[in-house]
Amino acid sequence: MGLVSAYFRRGWTILRSEVLVLPSRLAVLLFIIALMAVPLFTQDYYILRILILTCIFAIFAASWDLLSGFTGQMNFGHALFFGVAAYVTALLNLDLGFPPYLSIPLGAVGGVLAGLVVGIPCLRLRGSYLALTTLAFPIILTGLVFAMPDITGGELGLSGLSRLTGSRVMDYYLCSSLVVILGFAMWKITDSKTGIILHAIREDEVAVRSSGINTIRYKLLAFCMSGFFAGIAGGLYAHFMRLAGPSTLEVSLSFQVIIWSVFGGMVSIYGPIAGVFILNPLMEVLRVALGNFPSLPEIRMFIFAGLVLVTLLFMPEGLIPWVRDKLENECPRCKLRNVFIRQRCRVCDTSLS
Amino acid sequence: MKTLKLFGLVFAALVLSFALCLPAGAAAPIKIGVLGPMSFTQGEGHWNGASMAADEINKAGGIKVGKEMRPIELVKVDTNEFLSIPDATNAAELAVRRHKVDFLVGGFRTEAVLVMQDIAMDAKKVFIGCGAAHPALCTKVTKDYDRYKYWFRLTPINSKFLGKVDFILLGTVAHIMKKTLGIKKIKVAVVAEKAAWADPIVNISKKLLPAKMGMEVVGVWRPSPVAKDCTAELSAIQRAGAHIVFTTFSSSVGLTFAKQMGELKVPAAAVGINVESQKSGFWGATGGKGEYAETINTYARVEITPKTIPFYDKYVKLYKQAPNYTAGTYDALYILKEAVERVGTVDSDKVVSALEKTDYIDTAGRVVFDKSHDVTWGPNYVTSIGTQWQDGEMKCVWPYHWQKVFYKGTVPYKLAPWIIDYWKNKK
Numbered sequence: 160m161g162l163v164s165a166y167f168r169r170g171w172t173i174l175r176s177e178v179l180v181l182p183s184r185l186a187v188l189l190f191i192i193a194l195m196a197v198p199l200f201t202q203d204y205y206i207l208r209i210l211i212l213t214c215i216f217a218i219f220a221a222s223w224d225l226l227s228g229f230t231g232q233m234n235f236g237h238a239l240f241f242g243v244a245a246y247v248t249a250l251l252n253l254d255l256g257f258p259p260y261l262s263i264p265l266g267a268v269g270g271v272l273a274g275l276v277v278g279i280p281c282l283r284l285r286g287s288y289l290a291l292t293t294l295a296f297p298i299i300l301t302g303l304v305f306a307m308p309d310i311t312g313g314e315l316g317l318s319g320l321s322r323l324t325g326s327r328v329m330d331y332y333l334c335s336s337l338v339v340i341l342g343f344a345m346w347k348i349t350d351s352k353t354g355i356i357l358h359a360i361r362e363d364e365v366a367v368r369s370s371g372i373n374t375i376r377y378k379l380l381a382f383c384m385s386g387f388f389a390g391i392a393g394g395l396y397a398h399f400m401r402l403a404g405p406s407t408l409e410v411s412l413s414f415q416v417i418i419w420s421v422f423g424g425m426v427s428i429y430g431p432i433a434g435v436f437i438l439n440p441l442m443e444v445l446r447v448a449l450g451n452f453p454s455l456p457e458i459r460m461f462i463f464a465g466l467v468l469v470t471l472l473f474m475p476e477g478l479i480p481w482v483r484d485k486l487e488n489e490c491p492r493c494k495l496r497n498v499f500i501r502q503r504c505r506v507c508d509t510s511l512s
Numbered sequence: 513m514k515t516l517k518l519f520g521l522v523f524a525a526l527v528l529s530f531a532l533c534l535p536a537g538a539a540a541p542i543k544i545g546v547l548g549p550m551s552f553t554q555g556e557g558h559w560n561g562a563s564m565a566a567d568e569i570n571k572a573g574g575i576k577v578g579k580e581m582r583p584i585e586l587v588k589v590d591t592n593e594f595l596s597i598p599d600a601t602n603a604a605e606l607a608v609r610r611h612k613v614d615f616l617v618g619g620f621r622t623e624a625v626l627v628m629q630d631i632a633m634d635a636k637k638v639f640i641g642c643g644a645a646h647p648a649l650c651t652k653v654t655k656d657y658d659r660y661k662y663w664f665r666l667t668p669i670n671s672k673f674l675g676k677v678d679f680i681l682l683g684t685v686a687h688i689m690k691k692t693l694g695i696k697k698i699k700v701a702v703v704a705e706k707a708a709w710a711d712p713i714v715n716i717s718k719k720l721l722p723a724k725m726g727m728e729v730v731g732v733w734r735p736s737p738v739a740k741d742c743t744a745e746l747s748a749i750q751r752a753g754a755h756i757v758f759t760t761f762s763s764s765v766g767l768t769f770a771k772q773m774g775e776l777k778v779p780a781a782a783v784g785i786n787v788e789s790q791k792s793g794f795w796g797a798t799g800g801k802g803e804y805a806e807t808i809n810t811y812a813r814v815e816i817t818p819k820t821i822p823f824y825d826k827y828v829k830l831y832k833q834a835p836n837y838t839a840g841t842y843d844a845l846y847i848l849k850e851a852v853e854r855v856g857t858v859d860s861d862k863v864v865s866a867l868e869k870t871d872y873i874d875t876a877g878r879v880v881f882d883k884s885h886d887v888t889w890g891p892n893y894v895t896s897i898g899t900q901w902q903d904g905e906m907k908c909v910w911p912y913h914w915q916k917v918f919y920k921g922t923v924p925y926k927l928a929p930w931i932i933d934y935w936k937n938k939k
Binding site: 204 | 519551569590592595598599601602603608609610622626627630646648654711
């Protein structure tokens with residue numbers, strides 16, 4: 160009992176001194192609480208479907224940020240990891256009867272291997288050359304998918320996968336928990352020593368190499384980690400939709416993930432997650448609001464594109480960093496963030512004005 | 513007292529106005545979700561066909577469910593399935609769970625229909641497919657009947673039978689050329705757009721034509737689906753001495769190919785699948801150069817059944833274009849109406865058992881569903897048709913006394929005069 164009480168006190172202390180002091184952290188906490196509470200208010204299949212897909216795409220977008228945002232390895236073909244994992248998951252489930260809790264992690268391993276396959280030939284490439292090369296990989300794989308219909312199901316894809324869990328609510332809890340856990344894991348990676356090296360590679364790779372760090376290893380690591388998280392998203396998608404088809408490799412999906420991330424705010428992990436949680440449900444809100452408006456997809460896309468353009472025009476670093484910078488100030492001395500109403504830093508007491 | 517009287521008067525007026533405004537026991541409508549990519553011609557066909565049928569049925573009083581007449585309320589579900597599969601599934605889920613539709617019709621892209629099919633089956637909603645041809649959709653019914661029994665396919669005939677009709681059309685033209693021009697061995701140029709769906713047809717052609725149909729394949733050409741110039745292919749086909757060009761086109765290349773073939777007066781007959789030539793705008797788009805192109809089709813102004821021509825004419829009058837096969841939602845609504853009226857309920861399980869007993873003459877033929885809930889193909893059932901452009905009109909040229917099947921209004925297939933001249937002079 161004493162131990163529980165001690166943990167509770169420690170938790171409360173962390174909450175009070177680390178979370179409640181910053182609006183961005185408080186917002187994340189409220190978001191998690193709201194996310195977990197949704198099924199208590201509604202179990203509407205339609206709403207839960209949208210939120211489940213949003214969670215899956217949020218993991219996917221964050222995985223792109225890990226590679227392209229933090230490490231600067233601009234990937235225009237991120238759907239490759241998603242698609243490979245979806246197909247591997249589907250094959251393991253359909254042919255070998257693996258349940259989702261095995262097929263999804265193994266599908267993610269497929270994503271890791273895809274990361275290596277892309278990463279190795281791309282090691283010498285940078286900038287637009289790297290971006291265009293990565294764009295080619297999902298297109299090549301789409302060709303292979305069509306060339307081997309006996310294995311991949313061709314144009315039709317692989318369908319009839321077993322369900323993610325037994326019910327829509329359980330599917331929701333699984334996906335929402337994973338977006339929180341994997342999002343936190345990715346954020347911790349970027350905050351670790353490895354994350355700092357990845358960040359440094361993006362800023363100046365030559366300087367990092369001259370410091371004796373094997374940048375090749377770290378870049379490959381970034382490709383693999385990104386492939387793993389994108390792979391988890393791909394596996395979840397395949398089981399939730401009960402289908403792994405050529406649409407999982409489409410170029411549009413690769414660009415969609417970039418739009419979500421840039422809109423939400425790159426180099427933050429939570430930015431792309433927020434971007435997906437704003438833009439993906441927004442498209443559905445527009446569907447319901449516009450109803451039978453003629454050319455509904457085009458109108459939705461027009462509004463979507465307009466919103467993204469306006470956001471980026473006024474908030475070049477993305478929506479979430481812009482909001483955060485409005486609500487929080489960075490201490491010039493210790494670099495810790497403080498709520499904007501504070502006059503002095505909460506740790507080192509330096510004047511913030 | 514005066515105030516009391518005034519109050520009583522206002523109250524009476526309110527009661528009266530409420531009584532007059534309230535509909536006298538109006539029956540709840542039967543909601544039917546029409547799934548389709550509404551910004552594309554396929555989705556337009558879905559919606560137009562369904563709207564036409566719903567208007568007609570509602571004007572006639574609606575659907576008789578037990579003792580009451582219930583009107584149809586259509587729910588337009590834009591699936592955007594060509595661009596996004598998640599979008600398609602969200603739209604289907606919205607229709608089923610929010611709009612609470614009683615039945616679903618439509619769907620086009622097989623990958624999307626597979627997922628939408630699952631959504632419908634989860635909710636135990638009858639879903640009549642009018643667009644996706646892949647056999648896998650119906651195979652599920654035989655594999656897991658209890659779950660997938662709510663799925664039926666009305667149009668088009670499944671891709672296996674589409675392929676069969678494709679080769680029958682080829683064989684028919686080959687026979688006509690042999691008979692008219694005295695050619696002993698027909699040489700065929702296989703031309704298919706570079707797309708995955710066309711691959712099986714190319715592979716089968718290479719094997720089947722020499723082995724089973726006694727023809728020679730002089731080459732295979734795979735232009736891009738969006739090619740704007742096919743003269744290189746056409747020159748090569750002419751040099752190869754092909755008598756027939758066996759086409760497999762679903763995209764805009766079909767228009768380019770047919771137009772340039774007419775412009776160059778290539779001495780070979782084009783037959784097979786050309787979706788562009790199924791459209792009423794084909795003649796204008798090719799400037800009349802697409803004349804003599806033959807394709808598989810579902811609708812033409814021909815009496816497949818007594819319902820075909822009235823349907824065709826009304827559709828053209830309303831929408832200023834010929835119906836394509838996704839407009840089969842028209843028949844889907846009538847088939848649903850018939851099934852619901854027979855069982856007197858909209859309960860899915862009972863409607864399924866009624867649909868299984870369907871024997872209905874619709875605009876495309878006699879509809880009987882087989883064990884996999886697929887529409888039966890063959891003589892005296894739905895056959896689909898072959899159409900050829902002749903003098904600016906889309907004419908039905910097949911079945912022309914095939915297996916004793918002849919639809920009134922069908923005309924004989926015509927060879928282009930330059931083909932006849934070329935091969936007669938060649939001899």
